[in-house]
Amino acid sequence: MKPSYLKIAFLDRDGTIIKDYPDEKWREIKEPEFLKGSIEGLKRLKEMGYDFIIITNQYLINDGIISLNDYQQFTGKFLKKLKEENIDILKIYFCPHNEKDHCHCKKPKQGMIEQAKKDFLIDMNNSIYIGDSHVDYLLAKHFNLTFYRINYNGDNVKSYRSILEISKQIKKIQNK
Ligand SMILES: [Mg+2]
Ligand SMILES: [Zn+2]
Secondary structure, three states, rough: OOOOOOOOEEEOEOOOEEEEHHHHHHHOOOOOEEEOHHHHHHHHHHOOOOEEEEEEEEOOOOOOOOHHHHHHHHHHHHHHHHOOEEEEEEEEEEOOOOHOOOOOOOOOHHHHHHHHHHHHOOOOHOOOEEEEOHHHHHHHHHHOOOOEEEEEOOOOOEEOHHHHHHHHHHHHHHOO
């Protein structure tokens, strides 16, 4: 039997699925606030056969702004809400390191996606990447993943207002 490769939507978390804040403000944030269109968009991507992997920089942990425990509590609430909406996340990869740690996982470094490729059989040619930052763009480009940006601030990449809008765009391309 041929092994079945997964079509993955790699997703950034903060500023892509849920609201992001200035670093210091994260001390107070205990509940994820889902961005408009993110849950509906994930549902549609799921219908189109995508599985979800989240890759997120969480340097606030090693910067001492949030604790690992804070991160885990928050992640529990985040996953619970998605579960209630029938959205499963295959795995969340997070990098707790800051610049001083010189790790191999902090985006745009490739460690988290390299690890995902070891953990799962991934059809990289048909997988996509959705994120809001330049580091997301750079990482997607490194792996030749089609990149969809939420919002626009900076370089020359077309952007979308929500994951919902992106899911509609992908559907349109598929139907051509
Ligand atoms: Mg982000
Ligand atoms: Zn790291």
